[in-house]
Amino acid sequence: MNTPLLAVPVAAPILGAAITVLVGVRRELQRVVTVAVLSVMVVVAALLLARVDEHGHLVARAGGWTAPLGITLVVDRFAAIMLLVSTIVLLIVAVYAMGQAGEERERVSFHPLYLVLAAGVSTSFVTGDLFNLFVAFEMMLAASYVLITLGGRPDQVRAGMTYVVISLVASTLFITTLALLYAATGTVNMADLAIRLGEVDPALRHGFSVMLLIVFGIKAGLFPLFFWLPDSYPTAPGPVTAIFAGLLTKVGVYAIVRTQTLMFPPGRGGADWGDDLLLWVAGATMVVGVIGAIAQDDMKRILAFHIISQIGYMIMGLGLFTVAGVAAAVFYVIHHIVVKTALFLVAGLVDRRAGTARLSSVGGLVRTAPVIAALFAVPALSLAGLPPFSGFLAKFSLTDAGLASSSHAIVAVGLAVGLFTLFSMTKIWTGVFWGDPDTAPERAPQTGDRFGGPLPMVLATLCLVVVSVGFSLWAGPIHELSQRAAVDLLDSTGYIEAVLGGAAP
Amino acid sequence: MSLLLAVVAAVLFAAGTWLLLQRRLTRIVIGIGLLGHGANLLLVTSGGRAGRSPVLDGTVGDPAQYSDPLPQALALTAIVITFGVTAFLLALGYRSWQINRDDKVEDDIEDRLVSRRHRTDGPEGPIDDGDPDTSEFEVGEGQAS
Numbered sequence: 255m256n257t258p259l260l261a262v263p264v265a266a267p268i269l270g271a272a273i274t275v276l277v278g279v280r281r282e283l284q285r286v287v288t289v290a291v292l293s294v295m296v297v298v299a300a301l302l303l304a305r306v307d308e309h310g311h312l313v314a315r316a317g318g319w320t321a322p323l324g325i326t327l328v329v330d331r332f333a334a335i336m337l338l339v340s341t342i343v344l345l346i347v348a349v350y351a352m353g354q355a356g357e358e359r360e361r362v363s364f365h366p367l368y369l370v371l372a373a374g375v376s377t378s379f380v381t382g383d384l385f386n387l388f389v390a391f392e393m394m395l396a397a398s399y400v401l402i403t404l405g406g407r408p409d410q411v412r413a414g415m416t417y418v419v420i421s422l423v424a425s426t427l428f429i430t431t432l433a434l435l436y437a438a439t440g441t442v443n444m445a446d447l448a449i450r451l452g453e454v455d456p457a458l459r460h461g462f463s464v465m466l467l468i469v470f471g472i473k474a475g476l477f478p479l480f481f482w483l484p485d486s487y488p489t490a491p492g493p494v495t496a497i498f499a500g501l502l503t504k505v506g507v508y509a510i511v512r513t514q515t516l517m518f519p520p521g522r523g524g525a526d527w528g529d530d531l532l533l534w535v536a537g538a539t540m541v542v543g544v545i546g547a548i549a550q551d552d553m554k555r556i557l558a559f560h561i562i563s564q565i566g567y568m569i570m571g572l573g574l575f576t577v578a579g580v581a582a583a584v585f586y587v588i589h590h591i592v593v594k595t596a597l598f599l600v601a602g603l604v605d606r607r608a609g610t611a612r613l614s615s616v617g618g619l620v621r622t623a624p625v626i627a628a629l630f631a632v633p634a635l636s637l638a639g640l641p642p643f644s645g646f647l648a649k650f651s652l653t654d655a656g657l658a659s660s661s662h663a664i665v666a667v668g669l670a671v672g673l674f675t676l677f678s679m680t681k682i683w684t685g686v687f688w689g690d691p692d693t694a695p696e697r698a699p700q701t702g703d704r705f706g707g708p709l710p711m712v713l714a715t716l717c718l719v720v721v722s723v724g725f726s727l728w729a730g731p732i733h734e735l736s737q738r739a740a741v742d743l744l745d746s747t748g749y750i751e752a753v754l755g756g757a758a759p
Numbered sequence: 760m761s762l763l764l765a766v767v768a769a770v771l772f773a774a775g776t777w778l779l780l781q782r783r784l785t786r787i788v789i790g791i792g793l794l795g796h797g798a799n800l801l802l803v804t805s806g807g808r809a810g811r812s813p814v815l816d817g818t819v820g821d822p823a824q825y826s827d828p829l830p831q832a833l834a835l836t837a838i839v840i841t842f843g844v845t846a847f848l849l850a851l852g853y854r855s856w857q858i859n860r861d862d863k864v865e866d867d868i869e870d871r872l873v874s875r876r877h878r879t880d881g882p883e884g885p886i887d888d889g890d891p892d893t894s895e896f897e898v899g900e901g902q903a904s
Contacts, residue, residue: 385833385836388837392840392844396844396847399844399847400847403851408859409868411851411854411858412855412865412867415784415851415852415855415864416867418847418848418851419779419791422844423779423791423794425840426795429795429798429799429801429802430797432802432833433798433802433804433805434801436802436805436829437804437805442833485867485869485870549873550869550873551869551873
């Protein structure tokens with residue numbers, strides 16, 4: 255089905271960014287534009303999801319050029335789900351940022367950058383063209399480079415250097431892979447690639463599969479390409495870290511799932527070794543991430559290491575390559591976006607309330623700021639996978655899928671890592687919310703607020719926590735939806751037909 | 760011709776990778792630039808043989824005579840993006856110079872704290888840089904921060 259509605263997630267935030275630049279120093283107007291644009295995107299994403307679920311794939315051809323000549327925008331169920339969840343998170347974090355005195359108030363460039371980031375994220379989800387995906391990544395990354403160094407503090411410059419250089423290496427590898435793919439197949443349209451790669455030498459195809467896995471693995475923080483992540487994310491301002499943690503790595507995971515299922519399905523050409531490779535990588539990512547978290551003393555850094563270990567679960571679902579496994583991965587991704595962003599927003603609240611996020615310098619917040627403690631407890635238990643929260647359901651369906659395809663080793667690793675996750679959350683809880691601080695915080699605590707922070711910040715965090723609880727309340731319908739999304743992903747003929755249409759050879 | 764281009768791309772990749780492994784940001788920036796050139800050259804080469812410019816002047820000739828315009832468009836896009844990000848990296852290097860009188864990419868402080876923990880249980884002293892090569896430029900009087 256063809257629809258121009260698909261252009262909105264790409265064009266709206268770019269236009270919004272332009273307007274916020276024009277509005278300039280008038281902060282109130284900038285805020286209105288940002289919230290309006292993101293709200294429109296949420297509504298459009300919800301409409302798209304409803305339509306996709308009813309009619310199947312939606313396609314829009316930029317400039318009227320038919321695929322594979324023009325750039326095709328295409329949305330299937332997985333992309334629509336990701337689009338909806340990410341725009342909701344973007345909107346909530348924007349509100350949170352507005353409540354916080356800091357970068358958003360002091361810097362004119364915050365709103366335009368935030369909207370360009372939103373454009374990059376949503377374009378990555380809707381594009382059907384591999385080079386356009388590169389451009390979307392660059393949009394997202396260029397905005398993130400500036401956001402992570404906004405303020406120019408020494409630690410930000412240090413972290414920014416590592417982050418920018420690593421991302422640039424990934425981008426260069428991406429261009430290289432694109433060049434080789436074009437030389438081998440003569441196209442960069444993903445659906446067209448899916449067909450033409452079937453005719454390519456299997457050894458070459460495996461090479462391409464691994465190259466794309468590396469390119470997106472750097473972005474997603476897979477083992478052994480994760481090392482830059484915990485160093486750079488925590489230095490950014492609170493809301494920026496939250497959006498990076500929640501969305502950027504997941505865009506990498508989305509790209510891995512999209513390319514591996516569409517272009518390198520295991521059945522055709524026998525890329526079976528690829529599945530095992532993914533499971534090994536998933537297991538190592540889980541274990542290394544969770545062990546790294548144990549050694550840390552800073553709340554944000556513990557959470558940053560947990561991003562890595564959680565990415566392992568998503569890749570495990572993909573590596574199983576069954577409908578149940580991929581469905582569990584889809585559910586895991588959306589659960590994790592919401593929960594992880596909520597946790598980082600809480601870390602921002604703690605940082606503001608106590609003057610630091612270092613475990614040894616904070617203590618007793620459960621008495622002095624019970625609202626923050628409650629807001630932390632729900633997503634933390636969810637992340638650790640305790641029933642009845644969404645994390646339990648995600649881990650349960652993943653374990654179920656793993657046992658069904660008798661991959662016992664990876665299931666055992668996943669369950670053990672879950673225990674360690676619980677240990678880390680307990681460590682944060684005892685360090686931040688119980689006991690007394692050992693050392694003085696770096697900055698003066700701000701204890702004036704009634705709910706532990708300014709109302710917009712607390713309410714925004716509460717919204718995300720409510721969304722994550724909503725995932726467990728409506729787990730049935732959401733799981734069925736992700737099941738349908740997984741069926742779509744594993745049977746790529748629908749996607750290819752929707753994109754190439756009658757033009758298919 | 761293609762072989763020559765492939766060799767040039769390989770040399771650019773090798774030199775770029777080597778520069779990328781250096782400690783100073785200026786060298787890394789040059790390395791990134793070389794890597795980007797290598798990748799773009801590869802992109803142009805992937806379009807196949809050189810041919811007539813793909814601009815139609817009313818007469819449509821044999822398609823095989825024209826060179827493939829798509830990789831050229833892709834390379835142009837990639838060049839523009841690399842240019843912008845390189846400018847940003849240089850600005851970052853300048854900022855680092857302003858702060859530290861140095862553009863070295865530093866170790867992560869938290870990592871050092873974690874690795875020191877098993878050696879010292881006492882209060883954390885000043886963090887030893889552990890690298891004698893701190894700056895080529897002495898911090899002069901009046902510049903000390």
